[in-house]
Amino acid sequence: MPYSLAEKQIEQLSNWIATYIAEQRAAFQGKAASIEGKHHRALQAFFPADVLNNVRVVRGRAPEPPFYPQLRALGIRNALPFSDMAGITFQDVTVHVEPFTLPLLFHELVHAVQYKHLGLQGFADAYVRGFLTGGSYEEIPLEKQAYELEGKFSANSAATFSVEDDVRDRIRAKRF
Numbered sequence: 001m002p003y004s005l006a007e008k009q010i011e012q013l014s015n016w017i018a019t020y021i022a023e024q025r026a027a028f029q030g031k032a033a034s035i036e037g038k039h040h041r042a043l044q045a046f047f048p049a050d051v052l053n054n055v056r057v058v059r060g061r062a063p064e065p066p067f068y069p070q071l072r073a074l075g076i077r078n079a080l081p082f083s084d085m086a087g088i089t090f091q092d093v094t095v096h097v098e099p100f101t102l103p104l105l106f107h108e109l110v111h112a113v114q115y116k117h118l119g120l121q122g123f124a125d126a127y128v129r130g131f132l133t134g135g136s137y138e139e140i141p142l143e144k145q146a147y148e149l150e151g152k153f154s155a156n157s158a159a160t161f162s163v164e165d166d167v168r169d170r171i172r173a174k175r176f
């Protein structure tokens, strides 16, 4: 079920999310390392070199966003359980709770490409609006793309495709 919030509230939410992403990126960046060689090689036919080279990964757990009580006050009761998610990407820093699998890394790197093309604020804005319009995490178009491409990769990793082209196409078609 969609949430209908006033435009001012939506902008406020986007700004909170963007601030949270920037803070978590800064907190984890120093502890994170480059993508390991075998993963880099397995993914190079799907992702642009700058993303594979720039993204840093670290095992850890992100804290619940500080504005969650305010979300509940707005009637939003199914906000994402950030601290329990298998992986989460803060722009170019991926934090993962469980040991990495290639499909999980693939999913997170799709988000890194989305950030590259939308920018931090644009990503936060599309994420919030997608959540409010669809009414749940599963309906966020940025997540749908990540799950869809991750699934395509898992089904047949020999059939290569460009994640970046797919992101560009969806931006052009205003699908986010």
Ligand SMILES: [Zn+2]
Pocket (backbone or CB within 6 Å): 107, 111, 143, 146
């Ligand atoms: Zn995701």
